[in-house]
Amino acid sequence: MDEKKKILEMLAELRPEFDYENSSNFVEDGLLDSFDIVSLTTMLEEYFKVTIDGMSIVPENYASVDAILALVKSSKGSN
Amino acid sequence: MITNFSGKKISAMLGILPETIGHFDDEIGNYSFPAQQTMRLKKVMGYNQHRLSKETSTVSDFGVFGLNYILQNGWIKKEEIGAVVVVSLCPDYFVPHNSNIIAGNCGLGDGVICLDIAQGCCGFLIGLMQSFMLLDHLPNKKVVLVNGDVLSHKISKRDRNDYPLIGDAATITVVENDASAKSIYYEMHMDGSRGGALKIPAGGFRMPASSDTAKMQDLGDGNFRALDHMHMDGSEIFNFVQTDVASMLLNVFNKGVAKIEDFDYFFFHQPNRFMLQKLAEKVGIPKDKLFMNLVENFGNPSGASIPLTAIYNCRESLLNENKRCCLAAFGSGLAWGVMFMDIGNLDYCEMVESNL
Numbered sequence: 001m002d003e004k005k006k007i008l009e010m011l012a013e014l015r016p017e018f019d020y021e022n023s024s025n026f027v028e029d030g031l032l033d034s035f036d037i038v039s040l041t042t043m044l045e046e047y048f049k050v051t052i053d054g055m056s057i058v059p060e061n062y063a064s065v066d067a068i069l070a071l072v073k074s075s076k077g078s079n
Numbered sequence: 080m081i082t083n084f085s086g087k088k089i090s091a092m093l094g095i096l097p098e099t100i101g102h103f104d105d106e107i108g109n110y111s112f113p114a115q116q117t118m119r120l121k122k123v124m125g126y127n128q129h130r131l132s133k134e135t136s137t138v139s140d141f142g143v144f145g146l147n148y149i150l151q152n153g154w155i156k157k158e159e160i161g162a163v164v165v166v167s168l169c170p171d172y173f174v175p176h177n178s179n180i181i182a183g184n185c186g187l188g189d190g191v192i193c194l195d196i197a198q199g200c201c202g203f204l205i206g207l208m209q210s211f212m213l214l215d216h217l218p219n220k221k222v223v224l225v226n227g228d229v230l231s232h233k234i235s236k237r238d239r240n241d242y243p244l245i246g247d248a249a250t251i252t253v254v255e256n257d258a259s260a261k262s263i264y265y266e267m268h269m270d271g272s273r274g275g276a277l278k279i280p281a282g283g284f285r286m287p288a289s290s291d292t293a294k295m296q297d298l299g300d301g302n303f304r305a306l307d308h309m310h311m312d313g314s315e316i317f318n319f320v321q322t323d324v325a326s327m328l329l330n331v332f333n334k335g336v337a338k339i340e341d342f343d344y345f346f347f348h349q350p351n352r353f354m355l356q357k358l359a360e361k362v363g364i365p366k367d368k369l370f371m372n373l374v375e376n377f378g379n380p381s382g383a384s385i386p387l388t389a390i391y392n393c394r395e396s397l398l399n400e401n402k403r404c405c406l407a408a409f410g411s412g413l414a415w416g417v418m419f420m421d422i423g424n425l426d427y428c429e430m431v432e433s434n435l
Contacts, residue, residue, distance in 0.1 A: 015116065033300065034314045035240065038353050039119045054321035054357035 003048075003072070007065050010043045020065070027059040037062050044068070050075040084211040084263040089420075090221070091154050091253040091427040092397070094390040095145045096377065097132040098432045101231075103243050110239035111301050117239060124244070125352035125371070129378025131231045132247040136435035137171045138227040141249035142181035144433045146223060150185065154427045155253055157185075161220025162192040162213045166202035166382050168411070169228050170195065181225065192217075199277070200348045200410020201267070202226050202382020203252075204418050208265060210254040221255040228381040233279055235295065235304035241311055244351055246378020250386040253426075260421070264336055267416035268327065276315040277411040281306040316410075320354055324409045325361045327417060332362070337419050341403055344393060345369040346385045348408040381410075387430075394428045 011020045011031075018031040026032045032040070040062065041052050052075045061071040103126040107117050120126055132141075142165060149155055165178040178193035192213065198205045203226050210222040227249025234242045281292035292306040304310060332339055345368050349355055355371050358364075370392045373384055380387055385406050389397060396402060401423035409415035 014119070015113075017113070034317075035120060036116070038123055039116070042123050042353070051360055054317070054325070054361050057317070057321075057357070 003069055004065050006047065007044075007068050010040060010047070014039055014043070025063045027063055032062055040068075044072055048072050048076070080268075081266045084265060086256055086258050086260055087211045087214055087263060088255060088257040088260040089252055089422055089425065090255050091149070091425055092386050092390050092429075093145050093149060093154075093251045093427070094383075094387050094430040095141050095148075095227075095249045095251070096430065096432050097130050097136065097247050097435050099131045099133070100128050101131045102128050106236070106243065109236050109242075111237070111297075111303065112239055120243075123353050125374040126243040127375035129231075129243065129246040129374075130248055130380075132229045132435050134232065136229060138165070138167045138169045138225075138229055138249065139171045139177045139180040139184070140435050141227045141229075141433065142177065142225045142251070143184045144435060145225070145249060145251040145431075146181060146185045148431060149223075149251060149253070149427075152427075155221060155223070157187055159221050160187055160191055160223055161217035162194065162210070162222045163187065163225065164194045164196065164206055164209050164213070164222060165225040165227070166196045166198050166206040167225075167227050168197060168199050168230065168381060169232070170197075178225070198411070198414070199228070199381050200350070200384070201408040201412065201414040201416055203250075203385040204265070204267065204406060204408045204416045205414075206252075206382070207254065207418065208267065211263070214254065214256050218256060221253055224252040224254055226250050226252070226382040226386060228383065230309060230381060231378075233307070233309045235302070235308045237295065237303035238308065238310075240300070240302055240313055241309060244374055244379050246374075246380045248377060248380035248383045248387055250383045250390070252386055264331075264419040265416070266327065266331060266418075267414065268323065269412050269414045270323075271412065273315070273319065273413045274411070276312045276319065276413060277309070279307070279309045316350065317354055319413055319415075320350070320358055320409055321361065323413075324407070324415045325358055327415060328358075328362045328407060331417055337405070339364060342368065342405045342419075343402040344389070345405045345407070346389050347406070348384045348410060349373040349388065350379055350410065382408075384408075389422065390428055390430050394430070397423050397425050398428050400424065
């Protein structure tokens with residue numbers, strides 16, 4: 001499956017009440033709180049088989065699908 | 080502060096639990112978040128069950144129960160006790176002090192030093208530090224170190240970020256002089272400028288408790304709590320653990336004080352599973368030597384978490400063998416520290432339930 005589609009699927013599973021495709025910043029728009037970020041991190045780690053460094057678990061890396069994908073790719077590089 | 084202690088050892092450890100168990104699945108309805116979202120946190124954070132004391136039970140009740148248990152079972156004689164050190168965030172009163180209350184109720188004489196220390200998650204390391212220093216002046220005595228908190232009384236039941244994690248418990252550790260004991264490395268850091276990350280705003284002299292401070296409100300994150308309740312800024316604490324605590328550990332392992340492979344056990348304070356797992360990954364601590372099961376079984380009991388982890392997971396081996404242990408704690412203050420010491424061949428090590 002396309003990586004971006006998979007991330008959107010995870011977001012929908014996490015918070016089905018929100019429309020992630022029309023948000024420019026998931027965290028600032030209130031679509032993800034810090035506990036959602038923790039849950040999403042474990043979902044990303046399990047699906048993409050990566051370990052996300054604790055220092056990378058910051059709001060800006062979860063602001064958009066592109067940012068999340070970049071986080072996954074950088075985590076692949078550092079594992 | 081970085082120092083070494085010599086000629087000190089732990090000779091006995093007792094864990095005291097309240098008998099009431101709160102189950103996360105039963106509490107989900109208290110929170111204002113979608114159940115599916117909350118359930119997902121169960122595995123990630125280690126939300127499962129936690130021990131809850133009765134509303135009327137206090138830390139001194141746990142201390143009296145534990146110390147009487149120790150005395151009645153012959154672990155220690157009254158006349159051997161030189162000091163009672165209590166580390167807690169939950170005083171029975173402003174005056175008198177928990178240590179005096181415990182000593183008085185257990186019939187210890189007036190020659191026993193009673194000392195309360197107000198510390199949270201680093202309470203075991205700070206309590207050991209104080210006990211070691213006292214023992215330098217009590218050559219033929221033992222120190223009874225009580226770590227305990229009943230913080231469930233100070234957490235809103237409608238606060239999903241904090242309530243599922245917290246657990247009530249106490250531990251008693253007997254500390255004594257032993258000329259043959261291996262040197263103990265100790266490092267402790269404190270930064271009061273970030274103290275607001277873990278705070279109970281009301282109830283002290285700055286903001287006395289009142290009907291206003293008891294009012295429940297949504298403080299913007301979907302959790303309902305009052306100013307009388309404890310609040311943890313999860314993001315700030317997470318960043319603190321990933322930066323300051325990780326740096327301290329990496330530094331101490333990289334500068335040659337000790338190597339990770341030197342240790343049999345890593346007994347760390349346990350705020351939640353996710354935070355501890357990320358710390359272990361960053362520092363490179365093998366997961367089979369770092370115990371992360373306290374929150375899911377008992378909740379986070381603040382300063383009692385390290386001894387409770389040791390008793391719950393390693394009772395048999397600590398009774399029968401000597402183990403090289405790395406203890407690390409971090410939390411309110413903010414404070415963070417590490418201690419390397421041998422623990423083992425204990426005279427006694429036990430977990431008991433109370434009706435408190």
